[in-house]
Every structure is written in C-alpha cells, then in structure tokens.
Amino acid sequence: MNLADSTPAMNTLLGSEADSQRTLYPYVTGTSVVGIKYKDGILLAADMGGSYGSTLRYKTVERLKPVGKHSIIGASGEISDFQEIMRYLDELILYDNMWDDGNSLGPKEVHNYLTRMMYNRRNKFNPLWNSLVLGGVKNGQKYLGTVSMIGVHYEDNHVATGFGNHLARPILRDEWHENLTFEEGVKLLEKCMRVLLYRDRSAVNKLQIAKITEAGVTISQPYSLKTFWDFSAFKNPTVGAEGSW
Amino acid sequence: MVAGGAAIPSGVCDGSGEAGVCDDRPEIEDPRDFGMCEQASSELSLHQKKIFKVDDHIGVAIAGLTADGRVLSRYMRNECINHSYTYESSLPVGRLVVQLADKSQVCTQRSWKRPYGVGLLVGGLDESGPHLYYNCPSGNYFEYQAFAIGSRSQAAKTYLERKFEGFMDAQEDLIKDALFALRETLQGEKLTSSICTMAVVGVGEPFHILDEEAVQALIDEFQIEEPPTDEATASDESSGAESGPADQGTAADQGATPMDI
Numbered sequence: 001m002n003l004a005d006s007t008p009a010m011n012t013l014l015g016s017e018a019d020s021q022r023t024l025y026p027y028v029t030g031t032s033v034v035g036i037k038y039k040d041g042i043l044l045a046a047d048m049g050g051s052y053g054s055t056l057r058y059k060t061v062e063r064l065k066p067v068g069k070h071s072i073i074g075a076s077g078e079i080s081d082f083q084e085i086m087r088y089l090d091e092l093i094l095y096d097n098m099w100d101d102g103n104s105l106g107p108k109e110v111h112n113y114l115t116r117m118m119y120n121r122r123n124k125f126n127p128l129w130n131s132l133v134l135g136g137v138k139n140g141q142k143y144l145g146t147v148s149m150i151g152v153h154y155e156d157n158h159v160a161t162g163f164g165n166h167l168a169r170p171i172l173r174d175e176w177h178e179n180l181t182f183e184e185g186v187k188l189l190e191k192c193m194r195v196l197l198y199r200d201r202s203a204v205n206k207l208q209i210a211k212i213t214e215a216g217v218t219i220s221q222p223y224s225l226k227t228f229w230d231f232s233a234f235k236n237p238t239v240g241a242e243g244s245w
Numbered sequence: 246m247v248a249g250g251a252a253i254p255s256g257v258c259d260g261s262g263e264a265g266v267c268d269d270r271p272e273i274e275d276p277r278d279f280g281m282c283e284q285a286s287s288e289l290s291l292h293q294k295k296i297f298k299v300d301d302h303i304g305v306a307i308a309g310l311t312a313d314g315r316v317l318s319r320y321m322r323n324e325c326i327n328h329s330y331t332y333e334s335s336l337p338v339g340r341l342v343v344q345l346a347d348k349s350q351v352c353t354q355r356s357w358k359r360p361y362g363v364g365l366l367v368g369g370l371d372e373s374g375p376h377l378y379y380n381c382p383s384g385n386y387f388e389y390q391a392f393a394i395g396s397r398s399q400a401a402k403t404y405l406e407r408k409f410e411g412f413m414d415a416q417e418d419l420i421k422d423a424l425f426a427l428r429e430t431l432q433g434e435k436l437t438s439s440i441c442t443m444a445v446v447g448v449g450e451p452f453h454i455l456d457e458e459a460v461q462a463l464i465d466e467f468q469i470e471e472p473p474t475d476e477a478t479a480s481d482e483s484s485g486a487e488s489g490p491a492d493q494g495t496a497a498d499q500g501a502t503p504m505d506i
Contacts, residue, residue, distance in 0.1 A: 099340060101340065103339065103371070105332070108332075109333065112334075
C-alpha cells in the first residue's frame with residue numbers, strides 16, 4: 001500500500017474516502033466472451049467458469065443474459081460487478097417498459113448506456129471490473145458491440161473479450177463472412193471456444209451459446225466440447241529443455 | 246403543425262399564426278415533413294420567434310406567453326440532448342411530450358406556482374413515424390393528424406378538416422396546404438413571407454426553418470396571396486394577448502375535445 005496515497009488529500013483525489021469503498025482488484029472472474037453477427041442476428045458464446053484467482057472455483061456461472069426484447073449481454077471480469085450491471089439494466093428495461101408507448105430501447109441504446117456507466121465509474125477511480133459484449137437485433141438491424149472497464153467501446157462484425165481477442169479474433173478474421181447460417185455460426189464459435197479451452201488456463205469445458213434474432217432470445221443449455229489431447233506436439237513437452245523452473 | 250400528411254395552421258392570441266405541413270412520400274422510404282408557419286404581429290416589429298428547433302427530429306411552435314414557451318423549449322432541448330448523450334439515439338416524440346406534460350401538471354397542483362401560459366404544438370419524427378402533439382398548460386396532451394392553435398385558428402381548422410384526409414397521398418401539396426390554412430387565419434390580409442415563418446422536418450431532412458425568400462417563392466408558386474372572400478369576422482389584432490391559445494378543436498379526433506384552463 002502506497003503511503004502517499006493514504007493521505008486525506010490523495011484519498012479524495014483518488015475517489016472514495018476509504019480504499020475499501022472502491023474496486024481495487026477483481027476476485028471472482030469470468031474469462032472470454034466471443035460474439036459474431038450471422039445471417040439472422042447475433043451469436044454469443046461464453047463458458048460457465050468463475051475463477052477465484054488461479055482456482056477454477058465455480059463452474060455454473062451464467063455469463064450470458066438477455067436484456068429486454070432486443071439484446072443480449074455477455075460479461076467477463078468480476079462476476080459481482082456483472083450482477084450489479086444486470087441490476088442496473090433490469091431497472092433500465094423496467095422503466096422503458098413502464099412508458100408502455102410502443103417505443104423500446106434497442107441494442108445500440110443499451111450499449112451506449114453501458115458505455116456511459118463504465119466510463120463514468122472509471123473516471124471516479126471505481127470501475128466496474130468487466131469487459132462486456134452487447135449484441136442484438138431491432139427492426140432488422142443487427143448490432144454487436146463491446147465495452148471495456150475503462151469505457152473503450154466499439155462495434156464490429158465479431159468481438160471478443162480478454163483472451164478471446166488474442167485467440168478467437170484471428171480465427172474470426174479469417175473465417176467470418178456475412179450471412180453465416182446458424183449452424184455455420186455455431187461451428188465457428190465452437191472452434192474459437194475450443195482453442196480457448198486448450199490455451200486459456202481460466203477456461204472450463206462447459207459453455208453456453210446465446211442467439212438473438214428478430215424473433216427473440218435463446219440461450220442454450222450448458223454443454224461441453226470434445227477435446228483431443230493426443231497431438232504429437234503435446235507429447236514430451238520438455239524435450240530439448242529438460243529441467244523445470 | 247402538420248403531421249402525417251396534415252397541415253396545421255395556428256394563430257397566437259397576439260396576432261400570430263402558425264401553420265405546419267407534413268409530407269408523406271412513401272416512395273422515399275416514408276419520409277415525413279413538418280412545417281410550421283408563423284405570422285408576426287405588426288409591421289414595425291420584427292418577428293418574435295415562436296418556432297424552435299428542439300432537436301434534429303423535433304420542432305415546436307408556441308402560442309401564448311412566449312417567455313414561458315422559451316423556458317419550455319429550453320427544457321425540451323435539454324431532455325433531447327441528454328437522451329442523445331446517454332443512448333446515442335433520438336428521444337421518441339411521444340416520450341418528450343409526456344415529460345413536458347408531467348412538468349406542466351406539477352404547476353397545477355402546487356399552490357405557490359402558476360401554470361405555464363403557453364400551448365405548444367410539438368412535431369417530430371421517430372421510429373414509429375411522424376407525430377404531432379398539442380400540449381396544454383393543464384398538463385394534458387393530445388395527438389393530431391392536423392391542428393391549429395391560437396386566435397382565428399378555427400378558420401384554419403375548418404380548412405384542414407376538409408383537406409386532411411387527402412394529405413397522406415398529396416405529398417407535394419402539403420406545404421401548399423399549410424400556407425393555405427395559414428391564409429385562412431389572416432382574415433383578408435395578404436399572405437407574404439414577411440408575416441410568415443415556415444419550418445419543415447422529414448426523413449433525411451432535419452428540422453429547419455425555411456428562409457424568407459424560399460417561403461415567398463412557395464407562396465408565389467402556389468399563388469395564394471389572394472385571400473378568400475368568405476366569412477369576414479371582425480378580427481382585432483389582440484396584441485398583448487392573454488395566455489393560452491384562444492380556441493382548440495380537434496381536426497381529426499372525433500368526440501375528444503381538449504379543454505384548456
């Protein structure tokens with residue numbers, strides 16, 4: 001703990017009075033979320049792991065949730081902050097429905113609302129420690145965007161958080177194209193999730209895929225991917241560099 | 246204000262009139278136009294501004310205490326811009342109108358306040374199409390296809406009642422209809438662009454007020470300077486007028502007559 005930051009002056013500069021009142025580090029975290037646009041809408045994939053540091057502590061964490069009629073959200077990072085975000089979003093949708101006037105918040109609006117929320121928290125040095133993927137369809141328009149814990153936001157045809165950016169996006173850049181069918185989209189996402197399962201230490205082999213189209217939201221039941229560990233490259237991994245450290 | 250293919254001229258108690266035109270062009274992906282006309286009070290004075298752009302997709306015309314109107318316009322602009330900032334999209338007209346109405350209602354239930362002395366014609370475009378609303382000081386609001394407010398607005402409403410059903414189809418003529426309707430409120434005076442303000446909003450066409458030459462060109466094109474010779478009612482230019490629009494009628498809604506305080 002940096003003593004210079006404990007002085008009253010510095011504390012007010014750094015946000016809340018006591019450090020216990022602001023997010024310093026995450027505790028229970030989710031790993032990558034991957035999202036793609038396809039012919040009829042958006043597909044999101046995320047595993048169901050909640051890690052406690054390096055321990056794979058919780059294995060039935062739902063990291064994909066519907067938001068209103070037109071959107072779905074996927075979150076990585078601190079799970080408790082995601083639950084807080086869901087409270088804010090559920091309240092937002094509630095008030096939107098209470099207008100009862102035929103207008104409704106679409107994915108673009110929700111994405112922007114999240115961006116404002118994340119950025120404002122970051123400015124107060126009390127971030128919501130999440131990277132979010134927000135996708136949806138409204139009036140035939142598909143929308144897929146992402147927001148980070150510091151408020152960086154953008155839209156694209158395919159997005160990912162965390163390790164997904166490094167492992168999944170390159171696959172998607174090569175293999176994504178407009179008008180993927182649902183089956184093609186799921187196959188592509190499973191390919192990405194499999195790579196993440198092999199290479200990301202916080203990944204668990206239990207995932208969900210969420211689909212949103214003009215008709216509505218469907219989130220699949222959890223299932224596992226088939227894996228193959230008998231690649232010859234995996235055998236004798238320390239050949240040529242014996243010894244451990 | 247004209248919405249959905251209707252024109253609404255309105256007159257203000259102090260001698261100003263407002264008219265709006267809405268144009269429906271289905272071949273261009275359902276764009277809508279709104280226009281508002283305004284008439285200045287006397288030759289010596291410049292126009293008092295009675296039409297305000299609230300956002301790219303919403304405009305408002307006021308009738309009554311213009312100072313109260315400006316305050317409410319500022320509130321509406323603020324609400325629109327806050328919504329745009331938070332949600333990166335336009336505030337639906339219906340929601341703005343309800344917020345405005347709820348604000349007006351508060352002033353009717355607190356003993357230390359007074360109602361906003363102004364009627365507003367709010368016209369705008371959102372996802373569900375063009376809309377035209379009339380907001381009263383009481384906090385009531387009504388949606389119209391065509392409407393007129395202010396003194397001598399009944400003449401304009403009569404014109405609109407005859408014509409409004411054809412508005413959806415006769416797109417090009419909507420501005421013309423608005424000007425004609427406005428002319429009805431003049432009671433014999435010649436319609437020129439010096440006493441008239443026109444504003445339009447449509448799909449792909451943000452709310453904007455037409456400049457004087459453009460309005461005069463439209464008047465000339467439609468040859469509508471000559472006033473009609475019928476029903477000459479003695480029209481006093483009641484300047485320094487009372488608050489609120491003089492009379493309202495429903496051009497389109499049968500059986501629902503909005504009451505003003």
